[in-house]
Amino acid sequence: MITATPPRVRRTGQAVTAYGLLWVFLLLNLAIVELMLANPKTPAHNTLTSIGRILGLHLAFVMALQLLLIARLPFLDRRLGMDRLTAWHRWTGFTIFWLVLLHPTFVMLGYSQFDKIPFLSEIPNLAKQMPVLLGMIAAVLVGIIAVTSVRAARRRFSYEAWHTIHLLVYIVVVLGVIHQVYEGSAFKTNNFTQAYWWGLWTFAIGALLTGRLFLPLARNLRHRLRVAAVIAESDDVVSVHITGRNLHKLHARAGQFFLWRFPGHNRWWQVNPWSLSAAPDGHSLRLTAKAIGRTSAGLRELPVGTRVFAEGPYGAFTAAARTRQDTLLIAGGIGVTPIRALFEDETLAGDIVVLYRVRTPADAVLLGELRNLARLRNARLHLLTGRTTEGNQPFSPDNLLALVPDITERDVYVCGPAPMTNEVLRSLRTLRVPARQRHAELFRLAA
Incomplete structure (x- = not known):
């Protein structure tokens, strides 16, 4: 019988440390970026191009942050979880999309005013310069990635097709770096600003290559x-x-x-x-x-x-995330896979209750294994079947409380279709289950 005390203080401290370091990193770098903008090497032609320059530098900074988010750094993944990092990646991606729209728009408006020609005539005029043309191509690619990331469009693509389209982000990075080398001016004020800027990008690209290429290659060669x-x-x-x-x-x-x-x-x-x-x-x-x-x-x-x-x-959807001795595991459909693995994990000590939601008993994958584990661990397993209707809502607050009266004293792990997972999380909030005791896996994976 395992009676180890769950690592509440250690786990909470790790997450707080990770959040703290992220905020320090973000605010410190933003402060440096704003100082760089205060004293550019070359003055802008007018207010519009000045705004475009400000937007461009912030665009490049956010792109560097995006690389760090998709680098799958073990330090952040193990403390915050891939779901949370991917949610940040999504919002950062749409921030990049809007900056990509606004940055060239203000630059071209400024140059059209300076050159005294119509706005649309400035597009081919600037496109004659290769670094600018590469930036325009990168902007189009960002638009394609953003459009296919909208939920309505995302549902029309298979995961494989969506992932392939998102590989365009690496082309965007290459084009963006080339564009900065020739067009950047705010970070060329002095040797310090140049060293800082390229140091930031070297760190971001290095983290990406390490996390997405070198480390996986080394592990697969070893294993x-x-x-x-x-x-x-x-x-x-x-x-x-x-x-x-x-x-x-x-x-x-x-x-x-x-x-x-x-x-x-x-x-x-x-x-x-x-x-x-x-x-x-x-x-x-x-x-x-x-x-x-x-x-x-x-x-x-x-x-x-x-x-x-x-x-x-x-992923941080593991027993290491628990804060209480007892556990509730909730699975829906094929989302049973990580729940079944957790159910087997001997470090998940204490009393365990499993709720498995499927439409029919025939849809209950791995049910025999779950029953065997329930007998071995002296746990309770509830198979919840039927269509979700007004009279059959097993994850409503009242029904959850009826199935698991001490739910507020347990860590709750939930994995399943997004509507089911969201419903469970809403009920847990209604029942005032503390946020640190709620653990969800949604597979919102970044490319």
Whole structure:
């Protein structure tokens, strides 16, 4: 019997430290940016171009922040979680979109006033300069990325197509750096400002390359992951068992996910985020996926021995996030995969209640495993079925309280479709379950 006291103080302190460092980094760099704008090397032609210059420098700064958010830095991921970082990435992305619209607009308005020509005539005039043309191309690409990120448009794309489109961000970065080299003026005031500016960008690009390229390459060379077995769980759900060398050195935890690629079976850019559906034991990993897109549907045809390229582990949806001794696990549909892994994790001590929401019992993937774990752990498992109607709302505050009367004394982990997860979180707030006890996995993954 495990009776370890949950690490409330340590976990809360780690998150507070991460938030504090982020705010210090942001405010310090913003202060330097504003000082750089106060004394530019060359004066602007007029007020409009001056505004354009201000917007341009802030645009470049926000782009550097965006690189840090998509670099998947372990320090931030383990303390704040990929969901929160990805939400910030989304809002930062739309900030970049508006700055990309406003920066060239004010610059061209200023130059059209200075050159005494119509606004539209200034576009081909400035486009004759290669650095400006590259900036215009980058702006168009940012527009494409932003449009496909709007939820209404996002639902029309498969995950694979959406992810491929978002690879354009790396082209935008290259074009943006070239544009700054030739067109930047605010950060060229003196040697300090130039050293600071390129130091910031070197740090951002270095973090991106380390987190997204060098570290995954090193890990995959070390572990040499291969498909060991492919097991059909139902007509549209399959589990893939993966083995490799020294998997204990991955330090993966139940509740985390990897980005999975299967070179030779799929194209290299086809990557999907799938959670571990079993607690890692240092010898093998298991993912379980529902056939939604082309890649997930193709998992059933994976030959044993297929090479696997995995990025991760990612996410703070683990037992390390708990603040209370007892736990409530809530799963919906295929969102059961990280919940099932957490249920197996022996570090999740105390009394455990599991709520599993599906339309019909036949849709309850891994139900047999959950029942076995419930018996082994002396836990309570509730299978909640049926369509959600006015008379069947298992996650309403009253129904949640009826199922788990001591819910405010538990950590609550929830993973499932976004509408269900949002409903659960609303009910938890209504029931006054403290924010530190609410843990959700939404898979809002950045490219």
